Amino acid sequence: MKRTLRTAVVTAGALIAALGLPAGTAHADTTPRIDLRVLVVSDGGPSTDAIAAELAAAGTPYTLIDLTRPGRTVIDAGFLADTVDGRPRARFQAVVLPDDNPFPAGSAEMAALAAYERAYDIPQVDAYTYARPEAGLQYPLPGGYAGSLDGKEAQVTAAGRAGPFGYLDGAVPFEDNDPAVGESYAYLSKPAAGADFTPYVEAPIPGQSAKGALVGEYRHDGRRELVVTFVYNRYQQQFRLLARGIVEWMTGGVHLGAARNYFSVHVDDVFAADDRWNSTLDCTPGDVDCADPNATPDPIRMTAADVDHAVAWQHDKDFTLDFAYNGVGSVDHRQDHDGADALADRLIARRGEFRWINHTYSHPFLGCVQDTTVVPWKCATDADGSTRWTSRAEISDEIATNRVWGHGAGLPLHDDELVTGEHSGTKVLPQQPEDNPNLALALDDNDIAWLGSDNSREPAQRRVGPATTVPRYPMNVFYNAGRAAEQVDEYNWIYTSRAQGGSGICEDNPQTSTCLPAPLDPATGYAAHIVPLETRIALGHVLSNDPKPHFIHQSNLAEDRIAYPVLDGVLDGYRALFAEDTPLLNPRMRDIGAELRRRAAWQAALRAGEVTAYRIGTAVTVDAPDELAVTATLPAGTTLAGAAFGEAYAGAVSGWTPATGTPLAFTLPPSATVPAADDTDGPAPATGPAPRTRVPAGVTDPVGHTADG
Secondary structure (H helix, E strand, O other): OOOOOOOOOOOHHHHHHHHOOOHHHOOOOOOOEEEOOEEEEEOOOHHHHHHHHHHHHHOOOEEEEEOOOOOOOOOOHHHHEEEEOOEEEEOOOEEEEOOOOOOOOOOHHHHHHHHHHHHHOOOEEEOOOOOOHHHOEOOOOOOOEEEEOOOOEEEEOHHHHHOOOOOEOOEEEOOOOOOOOOOOEEEEEOEOOOOEEEEEEEEEOOOOOOEEEEEEEEEEOOEEEEEEOEOOOOOOHHHHHHHHHHHHHHHOOOEEOOOOOEOOEEEEEEOOOEEOOEOOOOEOOOOOOOOOOOOOOOEEOOOHHHHHHHHHHHHHHOOOOEEEEOOHHHHHHHHHOOOOOHHHHHHHHOHHHOEEEEOOOOOOOOOEOEEOOOOOOEEOEOOOOOEOEOOHHHHHHHHHHHHHHHHHOOOOEEEEEEOOHHHEOEOEOOOEOOOOHHHHHHHHHOOOOEEEEEOOOOOOOOEEOOEEEEEEEEOOOOOOOOOHHHHHHHHHHHHOOHHHOOOOHHHHOOOOOOOOOOOOOOOOHHHHHHHHHHHHHHHHHHOOOOOOOEEEEHHHHOOOOOHHHHHHHHHHHHHHHEOOOOOOEOOOHHHHHHHHHHHHHHHHHHHOOOOEEEEEOOEEEEEOOOOOEEEEEEEOOOEEOOEEOOEEEOOEEEEEEEOOOOOEEEEOOOOOOOOOOOOOOOOOOOOOOOOOOOOOOOEEOOOOOEOOO
16 A cells, blocks of 8 residues: 655655756656666675675676775766656665665765655665664663674564565574674664554563564655664575565565575485495595505495385475485395395385486496596596596496486486486596596487586586586585494594594685584584584575585485484474475476576576566566576566466565567556555656666676676
8 A cells, every 4th residue: 555654854845856856747647667676785794795695696686886985886866766768767676775874974875865765665674773763763772682692583573474574484593603703793672662663573682571673664754664683694594584575575575586495405326335434544445545455345325224214204304305326236236145135126116205316327437537546546647648538438338327227127217317426527626627528428428418516516507518517515424424423433534633633634724614623522423513513504505595406325314314313404494484385395406407507597697787677566577588587576466478477485476487589578466556656655756867778887786797887
């Protein structure tokens, strides 16, 4: 509903003057065009950076003005509004500021922003502000609180649940990852007397039964502000939980881009066995870098009971694992056990319970030929010094033989998916700085479209011949550990100093964030330290609109089944935080690859300035290059060409729509109205210059490229 708001402080005449409007347009009744782009004004702090990162990840266009940059663009009426084809245009659908007013007293820029927000009903987000009457709140002291919220739990209010934060179940826990470090400073206070302030997120005020606001909407002087009174960065869970609601509030649920929560887990080496860590040798017998000739490999392999446990666990969690398999594991086992393989029999009998990915037949290294006479290994060379490569025929045979074996076992495969052993064939630094040139040829021989890669080595998607990579997150649950004590022993070796009996890797690489000040207790270290840490890391990916899969190994589902506590932590933690209309998505590899590829094309189009989108009343128009997949989030009930648009998620609808060469025309439901610019809500918009075709000096585009000016 349009609100009739007047103020004795700023008259209609003052608004006209502030926006530079012709007086004769004050009574125009033209519905303005609102461009679907956010203005982010940053002071270099983490909070505005976090909101910008959220917009970028979702593919929501924004323009960034850095207040700390000399010669930056000045915010004035001409920068904020103009006309297009005779229609008044607001160039930004929302404004994000570092706080409620980051400018000097009497600033013409703040006056221009305030006038713009009134005239076009543009919302403003105060990314992190002090609780004070100017923001609709009482001062925090006395009567409220100023200090750390580390380890505390906030709650979404009824108004927040009914409004922009309805996708949450209610709890908003604040992290406390290091008791020695303050992570979340906040101001808790109550609304100021007479203020039109609606709390959306609250936390108990220490020492009181009352609660204080952390996030709330403040309406005043014809403007709307989302006031946030705690500091955060883009990685903290409390921000990640609230980020979607901040964006939905500022855009009114109408914006380009989309955000969802994903979690997929690949289990490598199924049917095969993984060599076990040796705590005496501090290496893994059977591995190329464990050179002791007297070391005997001690394999870890799932059992039929482990398969039954995995099936029951999946049913309980409503989740499906992806099994990357090596057929030779079963073939060899049957040869060594008079044709018997209870594990393979059970996996094949329950094959429909899992998704399956070709992991090559015998899991060889498919890059350069490895010279293992030295530790670490190096690439073997010919007499002329050229690198010796695994051949095209060898690679192709590994792919094809495993596919044939899988089909013979009745596994429901997608033949265009492949994960090579150790992600080999692609470059491995430092020994192999380039792909095996035969890999792309073999992928083409086998019609491979999606190739698994290691996100820790190559986080960006890329092409390898006909295939596109799908970066996978390695979980720090080791492939060579079937028991918790083994995991802890190896973890201590990797992450403690030489003086403590460790490898010293952390001493040599002090930027490593998982280094330990002291070895973990073998009896308790896994549950007390590793599980919570790995859960937090994986859940952080889930809450970051990141569809990339995680990967573990079949050994982690065997013996002590050490993967399950981490997976439980992610799944149970997620479901305790989110409402039922915001499910955790569990896509397979090819669908993840397609999503990442669409996103990359969309971001490239945004960078090139090839996408134009705007709203006029309940009509949303998006003009994009032909065949580009367009992503948008819109209110439930939105239609496109008369048909329902998108898929329901988090109380809205979103999806991808291919552009067809003519502008896409979305129709919002009647409830998604916006006020017209008229004499009730303010003056008509400015008559200004034609739309800009380049980014002004001192301003950055949605992905952070700075214009020349």
